[in-house]
Amino acid sequence: MQFNINNLFTDKLPADPNTENSRRQVTTGYYSYVTPKKTANPQLIHTSDELLNDLGISPKEANAEDFLKVFTGNAVLAETKPYAMLYGGHQFGNWAGQLGDGRAINLFEIDHNEQHWALQLKGAGETPYSRSADGLAVLRSSIREYLMSEAMYHLGIPTTRALSLALTGDQVLRDVMYDGNPAYEKGAVVCRVAPSFLRFGNFQIFTARNDINGLQKLVDFTITNHFPELGEPSKETYLAFFKNVTRQTLETIIHWQRVGFVHGVMNTDNMSILGLTIDYGPYGWLEGFEWGWTPNTTDRQHKRYRFGNQPNIGLWNLYQLANALYPLVEEADGFEEILDEYKTDYAEKSLQMMADKLGITNPEETDLKLIADLEDCLQLSETDMTIFFRKLADFKKDNSVAGYDLITETFYLPELTSEQEKQWNEWFASYARRLQQETNSDVQRKKAMNAINPKYVLRNYMAQLAIDKADAGDYSLVNTFYTMLKKPYDDQPEYEEWFVKRPDWARDKVGCSMLSCSS
């Protein structure tokens, strides 16, 4: 393996002078050097062929011993020095102080084909930021992170990527339901890849400590290296930077709403400064459409991170980032204007997104009612979001196919009242009227709708099936899902068995409907 190493972060920013791997507050530097933990019996489960290609690693190299060693933390590439990053964050709305990479260890950064990439291991052992935890990750959560990262990429949604999934050969103790019943699970490591892993929390921690010089240095670094088009750092550039982050964050969240992805832990330490989806913890997919749904058991009570609240939380998190950047500008107006714009942009972009899902090319204000009525219908009959929008593409604008018949099999509710059925029929009548104003044909509309309404997503129960098999040493479903999810918008009749509603047995099963943060 030959890389064009370009360690921007560690070359340009100072390290924590303490090189001891002890848990502590790190008050000098932006990161701490730390060596990944050696593992008992590393074993590669899967690699992403697309990402190997993007990074310039040949399939032969990926199968070699070197690759396995480096990407499980058992060897460190010559002239590279792994490190964990310092960050803080707001967790569930409260400032949590120093967090940092407690189990992520950055290996190095490279340039390849004019793209810049940072490579980091998740679950590679303890760091100064591990607090009371072990620095490790289990196979269960690593499969979820690995598959979902690549699936999001293929859905066209900004995300961190995943290069490899490997077993460590070590056992890891986890109390999955936090009920005093810990058990050993297989340990695993994922190698994640992104242009940068900087989070809102990397900036927040400096302002929280009133280290404004430290903050400025990090912001200048980020602009110069990751937003070079904004020009020389200045007060105006800082605002332009914030505007960029705001827009990118909104764009990603609109994508989540489009496909029904619920992140589950939108803490500010899980918000990427590049607007990438980061930290695939207790995420989930909306099956029965419900604004209030959250997959995260830790959030069961307040449902802060529920599906319908993601856009608001995105904004709340951006307020925290604005507060963090404020000392560099010392003028609130500019920030407020950008944050206000988020609200108007959100209204506009979510209307466009829903219109796209419905195959309406030029949305108008009046479509808001059609959309709101649909959302009511979807919710009242507990409609499977993914299957619904694919079936809807077969509707005909002359209303010759009964809309209701097209979609009855997408309901989780066993029986609808005649009132509810009427509500659906009325909606279909309005939809047909609206489509008649459109110039595109049924065939054109179907094609456009299928290009943005995915057919295949990694439902929670599917991930759990892959996990159960993998726990028994059978990775066939990991392979199947990885391949299937490369083409989420294609029909792929060979995978039709995965284009079905969540089976009944999965409704309340741990891992299938709700997930804990234990990972």
Ligand SMILES: Nc1ncnc2c1ncn2[C@@H]1O[C@H](COP(=O)(O)OP(=O)(O)OP(=O)(O)O)[C@@H](O)[C@H]1O
């Ligand atoms: N097993 C663990 N050992 C050490 N630190 C951990 C562990 N699990 C989580 N943390 C740390 O707790 C904080 C919050 O964790 P959170 O669940 O958001 O992140 P994560 O899943 O570890 O990783 P990431 O955000 O890097 O994907 C982070 O500082 C994280 O590094």
Ligand SMILES: [Mg+2]
């Ligand atoms: Mg995290």
